[in-house]
Amino acid sequence: MNLEDELRSAFKRREPSPDFTERVLARVAAAPGRREPRxxxxxxxxIAAALLLAAGSLEYxxxxxxxxxxxxxxxxxxxxxxLNKAQKKVQMLTHRSNS
Amino acid sequence: MEFSGLxxxxxxxVFSIAWHMLRDRAVAEELAQDVxxxxxxxxxxxxxxxxxxxxxxxxxxxxxxDEARRRQRRPMVSLENAPEPVAVxxxxxxxxxxxxxxxxAALPEKARAIVVMRYQEDLDPTEIARVxxxxxxxxxxQLQRALALLREKLSRSLGEIGI
Numbered sequence: 001m002n003l004e005d006e007l008r009s010a011f012k013r014r015e016p017s018p019d020f021t022e023r024v025l026a027r028v029a030a031a032p033g034r035r036e037p038r039x040x041x042x043x044x045x046x047i048a049a050a051l052l053l054a055a056g057s058l059e060y061x062x063x064x065x066x067x068x069x070x071x072x073x074x075x076x077x078x079x080x081x082x083l084n085k086a087q088k089k090v091q092m093l094t095h096r097s098n099s
Numbered sequence: 100m101e102f103s104g105l106x107x108x109x110x111x112x113v114f115s116i117a118w119h120m121l122r123d124r125a126v127a128e129e130l131a132q133d134v135x136x137x138x139x140x141x142x143x144x145x146x147x148x149x150x151x152x153x154x155x156x157x158x159x160x161x162x163x164x165d166e167a168r169r170r171q172r173r174p175m176v177s178l179e180n181a182p183e184p185v186a187v188x189x190x191x192x193x194x195x196x197x198x199x200x201x202x203x204a205a206l207p208e209k210a211r212a213i214v215v216m217r218y219q220e221d222l223d224p225t226e227i228a229r230v231x232x233x234x235x236x237x238x239x240x241q242l243q244r245a246l247a248l249l250r251e252k253l254s255r256s257l258g259e260i261g262i
Contacts, residue, residue: 001195003250004218010196011203011219016114016128021106024135028102031136 102142105151106135112220113159119215120163121170122204130166134159156220156230160212164231167208202249209233210241217242 017023100108113134117127137158138151145151203214209231216227224242228235 001253003246003253006195006199007203007214007218007249008221010199011115011119011215013111013115013219014118015111016131020110020114020128020131021103024106024110024132025103027132027136028139031139 100148102139105138109152109155110135113155115219116156116159116215117163117166119200119203119219120160120167120208120211122200126166127163130162131159134162153230156216156222157232160216160231164208164212167211171208198253199249202252203245206245206248209237210245213238213241214245 110131114127114131117130117134118124121127121130134155138145138155141154145154203211206214212231213227216222216230217224222230224235224238227238231238
């Protein structure tokens with residue numbers, strides 16, 4: 001006698017009652033609440049996430065552009081004032097040498 | 100595949116795991132129905148037929164284990180104290196089958212689940228470990244111990260009647 005063969009034979013699958021499937025389906029139909037998620041929801045979530053990401057990225061680039069513009073303007077103002085000072089000095093020296 | 104098709108395809112497996120674990124037809128059918136109700140709720144998460152099969156085995160095995168532990172609070176006969184089975188020698192003999200099922204029913208719940216997964220579902224120790232969420236080493240040692248106990252019980256009964 002081979003014990004493992006005997007166990008395989010003793011533990012064969014068995015069928016439940018003939019109306020088992022119908023009873024499961026009836027319970028599923030009677031179960032409250034949880035519906036299958038609508039198919040469009042599966043696509044809506046990743047699309048919304050992608051749109052948010054794109055909008056965020058655009059906004060960030062716009063912010064960076066504005067920041068760069070402000071920095072350039074500041075640099076131009078500083079350079080302008082330095083030029084002004086230099087020009088005044090040159091004028092003063094020229095005036096002295098003429099007189 | 101539609102849900103009713105999945106129920107028809109897997110109902111024998113789910114019911115048999117529960118029945119072999121619990122040895123109570125009504126409780127096993129109730130448990131099997133609960134498992135399919137749960138499958139219906141998780142149907143959108145199923146990725147393939149193999150995933151459905153694995154999921155059903157895992158959920159049924161774990162629920163049957165929980166139910167067996169609940170029922171274990173009632174006094175049960177340990178394997179060592181289980182009655183000797185009726186001795187018969189022909190392979191696939193229904194009396195020997197009944198005796199083996201009774202002996203397995205007297206095993207601790209986890210060992211019982213391992214035996215059911217091994218001999219009903221024909222899973223190897225690695226697959227059993229995945230399904231029941233326990234280490235492979237535990238599966239192997241529990242299986243060896245269960246087989247040794249079953250052999251001892253059976254040979255004792257066969258020896259008593261001189262076979």
